[in-house]
Amino acid sequence: MSAQEINRQIATVRELLSERPQGLQAHVERVLEEAFGLAKVWDVSKERIELAVIGHDLFRAVAPEEQVRFAEEAGLKIQDEFRENPILLHGPLAANLLATAVGVKDDEVLVAIREHTSGYSEMSLLAKILVISDKVESVKRRDNFALEAIRNLADRDLDMALLCWADWKWVKERQSGWQSTQSHWEVRFQWVTEHHKDIAMPKVSSFTAFERVAKNFPAVALPIQSQQSQVQVQE
Ligand SMILES: [Fe+2]
Numbered sequence: 494m495s496a497q498e499i500n501r502q503i504a505t506v507r508e509l510l511s512e513r514p515q516g517l518q519a520h521v522e523r524v525l526e527e528a529f530g531l532a533k534v535w536d537v538s539k540e541r542i543e544l545a546v547i548g549h550d551l552f553r554a555v556a557p558e559e560q561v562r563f564a565e566e567a568g569l570k571i572q573d574e575f576r577e578n579p580i581l582l583h584g585p586l587a588a589n590l591l592a593t594a595v596g597v598k599d600d601e602v603l604v605a606i607r608e609h610t611s612g613y614s615e616m617s618l619l620a621k622i623l624v625i626s627d628k629v630e631s632v633k634r635r636d637n638f639a640l641e642a643i644r645n646l647a648d649r650d651l652d653m654a655l656l657c658w659a660d661w662k663w664v665k666e667r668q669s670g671w672q673s674t675q676s677h678w679e680v681r682f683q684w685v686t687e688h689h690k691d692i693a694m695p696k697v698s699s700f701t702a703f704e705r706v707a708k709n710f711p712a713v714a715l716p717i718q719s720q721q722s723q724v725q726v727q728e
């Protein structure tokens with residue numbers, strides 16, 4: 494795809510985004526900030542990341558009954574779980590809009606948007622960056638040690654960061670009564686398998702990118718060390 498074409502698509506999606514609620518737009522900008530940082534570390538195209546991020550939540554603020562209606566009108570397959578929890582439709586609706594009205598043909602971008610709520614097995618690097626950036630953007634991780642550590646971890650191991658986020662989410666769902674979704678938990682089991690087979694590790698494709706990853710290592714190690722020293726003092 495030409496640079497001109499993707500820039501046209503970005504401009505069109507930006508226009509759509511500007512009509513969404515301010516709070517949602519602010520969330521998207523925060524996700525973008527994280528995603529640009531991770532795209533640099535993992536050598537992913539900045540423009541493709543931008544398209545995925547600015548498109549991912551275009552239907553997030555739509556009322557649940559409207560989401561079902563839009564999905565029916567668009568002829569999308571609505572699983573039972575989606576009817577019970579229509580917010581799960583906001584990714585598929587956004588991907589459909591980008592494909593049909595904006596002319597996006599980049600499958601990785603479309604699938605990443607469609608599946609960003611729960612994630613999916615054997616995700617592309619671009620999808621992993623979208624999912625983790627969405628879950629740990631700066632406001633979500635404020636005063637949250639676990640999400641802060643997960644964000645730092647993403648600079649050196651995106652798969653482990655996703656697994657840690659999934660486990661954090663499981664605990665949060667049990668503690669706070671957040672709804673669990675079956676699709677997310679099925680995917681989580683697949684991520685564990687992928688992790689043990691070591692087949693889904695993103696590849697760092699240049700020495701410069703490797704250097705950036707290596708430099709970020711202490712950011713993850715330090716909080717763990719300080720926790721250990723606290724344990725020793727208590728003993
Ligand atoms: Fe979303």
Ligand SMILES: [Fe+2]
Binds near residue numbers: 627
């Ligand atoms: Fe989001």
